[in-house]
Amino acid sequence: MSSKTDTAVTRFLASRARFGPFEIAFWIAAFATIYVLPGRHLILTETAIWGLFALSLDLILGYAGIISLGHAAFFGVGAYAAGLLAKYEIIVEPSIALVCAGLIAAALGFATSFLVLRGSDLTRLMVTLGVSLVCFELANKFADLTGGADGLQGVTMAPILGVYRFDLFGHTAYVYTLVWLFVLFMLARRIVNSPFGLSLKAIKGNALRSSAIGIAVNWRLVAIYTLSAGYAGIAGGLLAQTQAFASLSMLSIERSADALLILIIGGTGYLYGGLIGALIYRLLQDYLSDLTARYWQFWIGLLLIAIVLVGRERIGGWVYFVEKQVAHLFRRPAPSSRAEEGV
Amino acid sequence: MLTILFDGVAYGMLLFVLACGLSVTLGLMNFVNLAHGAFAMAGGYITVVLVNRAGLPFIAGLVLAFFATAAIGIVLERTLYIHVYAKSHLDQVLFTIGLVFMSVAAVDYVMGSSQQFVQIPAALQGQFDVFGVGVGRYRLLIIVICGLLTVALQFVLMATRFGSRLRAAVDDQRVARGLGINVGAVFAVTFAVGSGLAGLGGALGAEILGLDPIFPLKYMIYFLIVVTVGGTSSITGPFLASILLGIGDVAGKYYFPTLGAFVIYTIMIIVLIWRPQGLFARGASR
Numbered sequence: 001m002s003s004k005t006d007t008a009v010t011r012f013l014a015s016r017a018r019f020g021p022f023e024i025a026f027w028i029a030a031f032a033t034i035y036v037l038p039g040r041h042l043i044l045t046e047t048a049i050w051g052l053f054a055l056s057l058d059l060i061l062g063y064a065g066i067i068s069l070g071h072a073a074f075f076g077v078g079a080y081a082a083g084l085l086a087k088y089e090i091i092v093e094p095s096i097a098l099v100c101a102g103l104i105a106a107a108l109g110f111a112t113s114f115l116v117l118r119g120s121d122l123t124r125l126m127v128t129l130g131v132s133l134v135c136f137e138l139a140n141k142f143a144d145l146t147g148g149a150d151g152l153q154g155v156t157m158a159p160i161l162g163v164y165r166f167d168l169f170g171h172t173a174y175v176y177t178l179v180w181l182f183v184l185f186m187l188a189r190r191i192v193n194s195p196f197g198l199s200l201k202a203i204k205g206n207a208l209r210s211s212a213i214g215i216a217v218n219w220r221l222v223a224i225y226t227l228s229a230g231y232a233g234i235a236g237g238l239l240a241q242t243q244a245f246a247s248l249s250m251l252s253i254e255r256s257a258d259a260l261l262i263l264i265i266g267g268t269g270y271l272y273g274g275l276i277g278a279l280i281y282r283l284l285q286d287y288l289s290d291l292t293a294r295y296w297q298f299w300i301g302l303l304l305i306a307i308v309l310v311g312r313e314r315i316g317g318w319v320y321f322v323e324k325q326v327a328h329l330f331r332r333p334a335p336s337s338r339a340e341e342g343v
Numbered sequence: 344m345l346t347i348l349f350d351g352v353a354y355g356m357l358l359f360v361l362a363c364g365l366s367v368t369l370g371l372m373n374f375v376n377l378a379h380g381a382f383a384m385a386g387g388y389i390t391v392v393l394v395n396r397a398g399l400p401f402i403a404g405l406v407l408a409f410f411a412t413a414a415i416g417i418v419l420e421r422t423l424y425i426h427v428y429a430k431s432h433l434d435q436v437l438f439t440i441g442l443v444f445m446s447v448a449a450v451d452y453v454m455g456s457s458q459q460f461v462q463i464p465a466a467l468q469g470q471f472d473v474f475g476v477g478v479g480r481y482r483l484l485i486i487v488i489c490g491l492l493t494v495a496l497q498f499v500l501m502a503t504r505f506g507s508r509l510r511a512a513v514d515d516q517r518v519a520r521g522l523g524i525n526v527g528a529v530f531a532v533t534f535a536v537g538s539g540l541a542g543l544g545g546a547l548g549a550e551i552l553g554l555d556p557i558f559p560l561k562y563m564i565y566f567l568i569v570v571t572v573g574g575t576s577s578i579t580g581p582f583l584a585s586i587l588l589g590i591g592d593v594a595g596k597y598y599f600p601t602l603g604a605f606v607i608y609t610i611m612i613i614v615l616i617w618r619p620q621g622l623f624a625r626g627a628s629r
Contacts, residue, residue: 125567
């Protein structure tokens with residue numbers, strides 16, 4: 001009997017990890033924009049970076065259930081690291097510098113993860129917020145190094161792999177960003193579908209019970225927090241590299257709140273939420289700031305309240321809903337296939 | 344030296360009045376209300392409009408700020424907040440951040456983004472010397488008002504029927520409900536008073552803290568520090584925490600101006616690591 005359950009469970013988990021037609025279509029569409037929308041590459045680069053940042057938040061929020069209001073700390077640290085590495089020509093090759101930026105942010109994440117483990121949601125909220133504020137203050141105080149309120153200027157990027165120069169229209173930057181996004185996304189996808197990822201979901205469900213079945217709760221949380229910090233650092237590094245600039249605003253609370261908002265719009269816990277949310281957020285921002293240049297935050301706030309009152313599950317679930325409907329259309333010819341699996 | 348202490352106490356008292364409403368919502372309803380600063384800002388702007396434009400006396404402005412903000416608080420509580428009490432902390436955070444964004448943009452739209460000042464009557468301006476210590480009159484007024492409010496709050500909480508109902512609802516909502524206490528009404532009244540106090544604090548503090556549309560974001564962290572460091576199980580905890588924070592902040596800015604707010608945040612993190620329940624909490628069970 002147990003072997004039967006085992007195979008059923010294995011099959012279920014494997015089916016979850018398999019690539020669906022929508023995922024493939026999503027990435028084909030993403031890479032197609034390189035040729036289809038050449039005039040929009042600057043905006044798309046930014047959107048992809050936002051998506052990666054939200055993805056990093058999804059790793060801890062959607063999979064481990066850690067609420068963070070200070071994720072911009074890692075984003076900003078990554079941005080400054082990448083900017084400084086390029087400015088002082090410590091590491092000239094952008095992609096290696098980016099990995100270093102990610103590692104630096106991950107190191108910070110590792111160091112602060114022990115603070116985040118303690119206490120309730122509120123304490124976590126406060127500690128993450130506090131860490132990001134401390135980073136902000138530090139960046140502000142060490143103005144010799146970071147440029148303070150003026151931002152880090154005079155960053156010149158070397159060509160990628162010594163061949164591809166960053167051009168004025170952002171074509172290189174977009175391809176560069178998209179490749180990084182794809183690689184990191186696939187890595188994250190692999191991680192969350194691994195036994196490690198499943199154990200995180202168990203911890204999110206009930207930390208006490210998961211420790212009872214032998215999951216090392218604290219170390220798992222440390223690991224995912226560190227990973228997520230590294231992702232955020234790479235996202236920040238990408239922004240600094242593609243814009244050849246880093247500023248204090250990359251460390252601010254507003255950044256963290258925006259990332260949270262993006263993730264919530266797209267839905268948590270299935271990785272694509274961040275990317276889809278970033279796309280919607282960007283379009284929304286464009287539309288609203290055309291409408292009311294200075295007060296678009298008002299509508300963003302209204303949207304947040306509406307999302308909460310209507311219910312996040314229902315809103316975040318809209319992607320599932322659409323997917324189900326479309327899948328239903330395609331499945332029609334063979335409706336019995338699902339029943340045969342015998343759940 | 345003593346002047347710094349005095350200013351710090353005034354600042355801390357102000358923070359306490361601003362934040363005590365939050366400590367009640369957090370401790371009582373277990374509700375993370377990041378929009379608390381928005382109520383304070385509302386109180387400040389109401390006073391600015393009443394005193395500067397309508398020409399009301401300053402004290403009347405303060406009183407009206409209290410009642411107007413309390414009214415806003417109760418309306419929002421009954422219409423919006425009530426739906427969010429039972430939701431997860433993440434939802435509460437999102438909801439209240441949304442409120443903050445809306446209030447910031449709305450105030451910017453109506454009042455403009457520049458800093459506003461309340462016209463303080465001449466009798467309250469200036470300083471006088473007490474044994475060589477410069478005492479600002481306005482700061483003295485703040486200490487007196489906030490001190491009285493603290494005593495009154497403590498009295499209401501500890502010695503009245505409403506206070507005991509409130510404490511019962513804090514300790515165990517379900518049992519309190521079973522005993523026939525209308526917990527919803529207690530919550531609503533408490534929320535209104537908390538918002539009103541925030542509004543009063545905002546009105547009083549416009550002179551010291553400054554008043555502009557990003558007020559709720561700027562001071563959100565201070566309120567949260569007061570509440571988390573002070574703990575939510577009593578009113579004395581947040582009180583001591585805010586006095587400490589006030590003195591620490593004023594002294595820090597005076598003696599180590601280059602470090603800025605860095606010290607405060609670091610201390611907060613250390614305290615939270617050391618005692619996640621708050622510095623002055625009596626081993627709370629929840």
